[in-house]
Each structure stands twice: as structure tokens, then as C-alpha cells.
Amino acid sequence: MLSHGHQDHFGGLVGFLQAHSGKLKPKLPLFVGGEGCFCAREWAAPPVRGSFGVIDRKALEEVDLAVTVAARPALVADHAVATGQISQKTFEKVLSPSAMTIGFDRGIGCYPERLSEAERTAPVVPDQFQHEIATAFNLKGRGLVVLTSCSHRGVVNAIKEAQAASGVEKIHAVIGGFHLAPYQEDYVRDTVKALQEIDPTYVIPLHCTGSHFTKPRGLRCRQSS
Structure with a gap:
């Protein structure tokens, strides 16, 4: 599964597939959330602006990978749940640190006709x-373990989408980046409050979460011994 089309999440994919060419099961599915995953990207925010990569679709075809678009909830390997595209249902806002270049050329890029009307209106659009x-994953008797990736569309939105997709309300663990680094403390406090209401057993913030969230005065979590 590929969470989204940022280079720091897919950068090793093609090399891994090529290194294991011939050893992988034919038509091994690669789940993505939509065509936008394959658009070329430019990083438009500080500290360094410039190319932020694009997936080599031809390389995926050469290793006989089956790209599976999970725009809606999907069962993966009989036990994991892909949320499908994450709706904006809460106070959370989408930041656009990258911009997508719309178009397909020589095996690289995204097909404009497969994107939403809003996304294909210009050659370059802010990434939403x-x-x-x-x-x-539904951990029997304990609830969901939600892997958020970066939470560009909001960590609370991602959790709510996972609850809706799985039919399981109890959250055992939230693991991933929460993408709170650019936001002001008031916004982070709203996120903390929303997480407290969800009441996960464990909160495990990873890269791009930001120091505002991880400071001691942030969310009080239970700690494993």
C-alpha cells in the first residue's frame, strides 16, 4: 500500500521491486488512493523548493505489479482495511506544501482524464x-490500529474514515505523522482535544507531527512499561 504520492514515501519502491524482480507473486497488488498519486510533484514550501519526485509507472508494469485504486474502502490481504479517500469532516485543514503537475508523458505522470475536474483545470495545481x-487493522478485542501516514488531510479525519470503513469504533493505537508542524498552537490544541475525545489507548506520533504536539503539555498518553 502506498499512502500518498510524496517522494519520501515511495522513493525506494521501484528499486525494491527491481531488486526482487522474478521473486514476487505475479500481479501483486499495489493499493493507491487515486490517480493523483502518480502526478509529478514540486515541493513548494520552505526550506528547499524543487522537484519532489514522480513514480515510474513503466517500472511498475515491468515487474508485473497490479495497481489497484482504492478510492473507496477496500480489504487488503484479507485482514487490513484501506480507508479509501479521506473526507474533510472536521475542523482540520489541508495544507499544500507541494504542487502537482498534471499530464502523462513516456510512462511518467498522471492521466488528466482520471483526475477530478478541479485537479485537471490547470497544468500545475496545489496538492489537496x-x-x-x-x-x-482490527486487533481482536482491543480495537483499531490506524496507520495514518502523514495525515495531510487531518489525523482526526483519517481516524474517522478508518472507523467508518471498518465499522469498528474503538481505537487501540494511532501511529504515523500527524502533520501539525506548520500549525499554530491553538490548532494543535483542537487536535489534542479531538484525540482525547476519541480516546485511543496509544498515540504514537512520527515524522512531520511537530514539536507543538510532542511537548510535555500536549496529549497525555498511557505509556507501556
């Missing part, structure tokens, strides 16, 4: 991460 997906 409509292709972003999260992954959830």
Missing part, C-alpha cells in the same frame, strides 16, 4: 491530497 489513504 485527494489520493491520500490510511490503513487500519
Whole structure:
């Protein structure tokens, strides 16, 4: 599964597939949230602006990978749940640190006709991460383990999408980046409050979460011994 089309999430994919060519099961599915995952990207925010990569679709075809678009909830390997595209249902806002270049050329890029009307209106558009997906596992008797990836569309939105997709309300763990680094403390406090209301057993923030969230005065979590 590929959460979204940022280079720091797919950068090793083609090399891994090529290194294991011939050893993988034919038509091994690669789940993505939408066509936007394959658009070329430019990083438009500080500290360094420039190319942020694009997936080599031809390389995926050469290793006989089956790209599976999970725009809606999907069962993965009989036990994981792909949320499908994450709706904007809460106070959370989408930041656009990257811009998508619309178009397909020589095996690289995204097909404009497969994108939403809003996304294909111009050659370059701010990335709204409509292709972003999260992954959830139902840990028997304990609830969902939600892998948020970067939460570009909001960590609370991702959790709620996982709950809706799986039919499981109890959250055992939230793991991933929460993408709160650029936001002001008031926004982070709203996120903390929303997470407290959801009441996960464990909160495990990873890259791009931001120091505002991880400071001691942030969310009080239970700690494992």
C-alpha cells in the first residue's frame, strides 16, 4: 500500500521491486488512493523548493505489479482495511506544501482524464491530497490500529474514515505523522482535544507531527512499561 504520492514515501519502491524482480507473486497488488498519486510533484514550501519526485509507472508494469485504486474502502490481504479517500469532516485543514503537475508523458505522470475536474483545470495545481489513504487493522478485542501516514488531510479525519470503513469504533493505537508542524498552537490544541475525545489507548506520533504536539503539555498518553 502506498499512502500518498510524496517522494519520501515511495522513493525506494521501484528499486525494491527491481531488486526482487522474478521473486514476487505475479500481479501483486499495489493499493493507491487515486490517480493523483502518480502526478509529478514540486515541493513548494520552505526550506528547499524543487522537484519532489514522480513514480515510474513503466517500472511498475515491468515487474508485473497490479495497481489497484482504492478510492473507496477496500480489504487488503484479507485482514487490513484501506480507508479509501479521506473526507474533510472536521475542523482540520489541508495544507499544500507541494504542487502537482498534471499530464502523462513516456510512462511518467498522471492521466488528466482520471483526475477530478478541479485537479485537471490547470497544468500545475496545489496538492489537496485527494489520493491520500490510511490503513487500519482490527486487533481482536482491543480495537483499531490506524496507520495514518502523514495525515495531510487531518489525523482526526483519517481516524474517522478508518472507523467508518471498518465499522469498528474503538481505537487501540494511532501511529504515523500527524502533520501539525506548520500549525499554530491553538490548532494543535483542537487536535489534542479531538484525540482525547476519541480516546485511543496509544498515540504514537512520527515524522512531520511537530514539536507543538510532542511537548510535555500536549496529549497525555498511557505509556507501556
